[in-house]
Amino acid sequence: MKNYDIIFIHPPRNLEYLSSNVKARSSYIMMPMGLFGMADLLHRKGFNVKIINYPLEILLNPDFSLIKYLTQLNPKVVGVDLHWVLHSAGGLDILKLIKHQLPDCFTLLGGYTATYYANEIMENYDFVDAIIQGDAEEPIIQLLRHLNSLERVENLIYRNSGNIHDNGISYVAENINNLNFAKVRFLDHWKEYINYNYEIMHTPWPVEMARGCPFNCINCGGGSHSSKIINNRKYTIFRSPSRVVDDIKELMEVSEVKGVFYGHGVYPGTEKYFMEIHKLLRQENLDLHADLEIWRLPISEKFLYDFAKTYNLEKSMIWFSVRSFSESYRKKFNSLYGHFDTSFDFSNKDLENLMDLMNKYQIPLRFFWDVGNPQETGIDLLKSFLYSLKLLITQSSSHSNVSFWSEPIIISPGCLNELYSDYFGIDVESKTFKDYVRMNRDSKMRFPPVDVSVNYKTNYLSKIGMNLMNKINAFVNLISVLSS
Numbered sequence: 001m002k003n004y005d006i007i008f009i010h011p012p013r014n015l016e017y018l019s020s021n022v023k024a025r026s027s028y029i030m031m032p033m034g035l036f037g038m039a040d041l042l043h044r045k046g047f048n049v050k051i052i053n054y055p056l057e058i059l060l061n062p063d064f065s066l067i068k069y070l071t072q073l074n075p076k077v078v079g080v081d082l083h084w085v086l087h088s089a090g091g092l093d094i095l096k097l098i099k100h101q102l103p104d105c106f107t108l109l110g111g112y113t114a115t116y117y118a119n120e121i122m123e124n125y126d127f128v129d130a131i132i133q134g135d136a137e138e139p140i141i142q143l144l145r146h147l148n149s150l151e152r153v154e155n156l157i158y159r160n161s162g163n164i165h166d167n168g169i170s171y172v173a174e175n176i177n178n179l180n181f182a183k184v185r186f187l188d189h190w191k192e193y194i195n196y197n198y199e200i201m202h203t204p205w206p207v208e209m210a211r212g213c214p215f216n217c218i219n220c221g222g223g224s225h226s227s228k229i230i231n232n233r234k235y236t237i238f239r240s241p242s243r244v245v246d247d248i249k250e251l252m253e254v255s256e257v258k259g260v261f262y263g264h265g266v267y268p269g270t271e272k273y274f275m276e277i278h279k280l281l282r283q284e285n286l287d288l289h290a291d292l293e294i295w296r297l298p299i300s301e302k303f304l305y306d307f308a309k310t311y312n313l314e315k316s317m318i319w320f321s322v323r324s325f326s327e328s329y330r331k332k333f334n335s336l337y338g339h340f341d342t343s344f345d346f347s348n349k350d351l352e353n354l355m356d357l358m359n360k361y362q363i364p365l366r367f368f369w370d371v372g373n374p375q376e377t378g379i380d381l382l383k384s385f386l387y388s389l390k391l392l393i394t395q396s397s398s399h400s401n402v403s404f405w406s407e408p409i410i411i412s413p414g415c416l417n418e419l420y421s422d423y424f425g426i427d428v429e430s431k432t433f434k435d436y437v438r439m440n441r442d443s444k445m446r447f448p449p450v451d452v453s454v455n456y457k458t459n460y461l462s463k464i465g466m467n468l469m470n471k472i473n474a475f476v477n478l479i480s481v482l483s484s
């Protein structure tokens with residue numbers, strides 16, 4: 001008799017360097033928020049479910065034995081998230097170990113990366129029994145009900161008598177209001193997870209707002225075009241403001257959580273949506289801080305005033321990906337690729353207006369900038385760097401709340417840059433899933449950009465040049481963060 005219907009296991013980046021670097025950001029202790037939604041849904045449908053965060057368990061007890069623990073729990077299905085490609089080596093190794101030691105366990109993968117590379121994974125790793133592709137809420141219920149008739153499970157690709165069968169992606173979630181993302185108790189050691197996630201990732205608790213995205217940022221594997229290709233999603237859906245606030249309230253009641261990271265950005269089309277959330281939060285009188293990304297300018301003064309009125313600003317942060325501080329480069333990008341990706345369509349004057357408003361309402365603002373955008377030359381990088389220095393000097397002398405951050409770009413599976421790399425003048429090193437596995441297995445999981453490298457070169461920039469520039473920019477970032 002099996003005790004658990006399903007155990008979800010969150011993998012680290014790799015197992016090789018885990019014990020020495022488990023507390024490093026790039027061991028990737030953070031789990032996809034969808035796991036909480038699925039665990040709660042399955043519980044409500046009568047299934048016995050639990051989540052184990054493997055890097056967290058090793059952090060708490062270096063002698064933790066997953067196999068011993070699973071033997072006690074005796075699950076029918078073990079589901080590993082392969083959402084972020086950075087978990088590819090760790091995810092595979094955990095499933096391999098489980099299949100080897102507990103051959104009766106049905107081994108499952110899911111998430112964006114597992115979906116994008118589903119065929120390659122099923123062909124090359126026979127210890128993976130199946131993958132749920134795309135949105136997984138309904139398919140995972142179907143899987144637990146029909147483990148002996150897998151042809152009835154939507155979105156599933158699986159093995160049958162040595163052959164691989166793909167049921168195709170027919171389930172695309174249309175209503176996510178029935179999901180809860182605050183049911184932390186399904187995770188072993190959830191209190192420790194909340195604390196370490198904040199301490200290691202510097203990210204408050206993520207809240208689901210939406211599925212999909214209306215934009216096409218060229219490096220994003222979750223944009224409009226990519227979502228169609230990967231998950232068969234043709235439009236963006238939102239949770240109702242009151243359901244988002246229900247989750248936040250519940251989280252604050254059951255845990256010490258005082259901050260959230262909104263999983264969808266603000267842009268002219270979502271200002272009203274966020275302001276409805278803010279109104280409900282103010283009615284509840286919650287002492288909350290929030291991280292929010294601007295996905296497109298302009299953002300109105302009315303919205304920023306509303307944000308400032310709602311949150312504890314000391315720990316809140318609004319992020320904006322400027323990508324490049326060089327105005328002339330952004331113009332060049334816009335003229336070449338603006339019909340796909342409108343994120344470069346703003347002037348330095350727009351940036352200055354944004355900083356003025358942020359300073360007016362004392363909202364901390366962090367710019368995210370990149371090295372290695374398409375058709376970006378050494379001169380473009382220099383201009384971007386010089387503008388960042390100018391900002392650093394002017395902002396720190398006026399004691400403003402503006403800072404910068406950047407990380408080496410790792411091309412996301414299924415993003416425009418990867419799908420149409422020739423068109424963007426990019427030569428991606430990781431062409432297959434196997435390449436990503438190798439890259440992640442080799443990572444010593446130290447602080448980026450120390451051992452995190454870009455995985456491509458461009459028409460104008462070499463990999464070595466981009467890695468060097470990322471390290472130089474990291475100093476500017478650090479000074480800006482310390483002086484903001």
Ligand code: B12
Pocket residue numbers: 008028029030031032033034035037038079080081082083084085086108109110111112113132134135136137140201203206208209210211212213219220221222223261262263264407412413415
């Ligand atoms: C919000 C968000 C975040 C938030 C919240 C993350 C979180 N905890 O979930 C923050 C800002 C913290 C974040 C961090 C990162 N993110 Co992010 N993020 C997003 C964003 C904008 C929306 C995601 C979302 O709302 N998902 C909805 C939730 C409910 O879905 P879900 O958690 O994925 O779960 C569903 C499925 O994936 C699947 N599933 C997931 N796990 C499993 C497991 C099993 C067994 C099964 C069957 C199914 C399954 O079923 C779930 C329900 O349908 C997307 C872009 C986009 N528009 O999609 C990028 C995106 C997903 N992120 C991305 C990346 C790269 C990252 C980082 C690695 C960036 C970095 N270098 O640090 C980190 C991850 C850090 C870590 N692991 O420690 C990439 C992933 C590309 C890829 N294939 O690898 C995306 C696509 C953006 C991009 N740049 O391309 N992210």
